[in-house]
Amino acid sequence: MNNQTDQDIIRYSKELRMPVFRRDFKQLAQEASVERINYEEFLLRLMEREFEVRVENRKKVQIRQAEFPAKMYLNDLIRDQLPTDANEKLTLLERLDFIESGQNIVLAGNPGTGKTHIAIGLGLKACMQGYKVMFTTVHKLLTQIRESHSQRTLRQLELKFEKYDLVICDEFGYVSFDKEGAELLFSHLSLRIGRKSTIITTNLGFDRWSEIFGDPVLTAALVDRITHKAYLVNMNGDSYRLKETKKMMQK
DSSP: OOHHHHHHHHHHHHHTTOHHHHHHHHHHHHHHHHHTOOHHHHHHHHHHHHHHHHHHHHHHHHHHHHTOSSOOOGGGOOGGGSOHHHHHHHHHHTTOHHHHTTOOEEEEOSTTSSHHHHHHHHHHHHHHTTOOEEEEEHHHHHHHHHHHHHHTOHHHHHHHHHHOSEEEEEEETSSOOOHHHHHHHHHHHHTTTTTSEEEEEESSOGGGTHHHHSOHHHHHHHHHHHHTTOEEEEOOSSOHHHHHHHHHHHO
C-alpha cells in the first residue's frame, strides 16, 4: 500500500468520522497479509472494530447523560446482606424485562438498606444494554417542573420525560409538597404510567404518602397508578451501609 493510498484512506475516514478505521487499517492490513485472509474478511474485521468502539462510546454517553450521582453497579452489592425481599427479587429485576413491559419498581424501606444502590445498578445495566435512562431526586425533578411551568416550557420537559426508557426517582418522601407541587408531580409521573418504566425509592410506606402530598385523594390516585402491575420491594431491614462500614473497620 503506497503513501498516497494511506493518505487517501486517512482523509476519507476523517470525513466519514471513522477514527478506529483510520487508526487500525494498516495494522489489520499487515495481519491480513500474514494470515492470507481475503479482502472481505479484512474489511469485516475493520468494520467490526469500528462498530464495537462506537457501541462502547454510546454506552458511555448514555451513562453520562443519565446523571447518576455515583457508579453503583449490581456486582458491587453483597446480596446476602440485603433485605430478604430485595435479595429474592433482584435476580428477576436485573433481567430488565420490566423495562420492555413498562412496569414500575418501588423500593420502599428504612434508610441505608441499599435502595439507591439497587436503583442505580439497574439503571447502569440498562444503559449498558442500550436503554435511555434518567436519574433524578424527586426534589430536583419538582424544581425542574416548577421552572419549566413558570417559563412555559413544561410541554418540552414532558415530551423529553416521556421518551426515557427508564426514569429513576430517588428520595421520594424526604421532602413534602404544597398543593400545586403535588399536582404538578402527579401529572408528570402519570405521563409514563402503563407505557414506560419508573423506579421510585422511598423511606415511607404507602400509608404515609399522604404526608408528602397532603391530599389523600391525590395520594390514593398516585399510589394506584404507580403500583399497578409494579414490582414492590420491601427494603426494611438492617442498614446495609452500616454493615459495609463495620466490615471495612474489621479489615
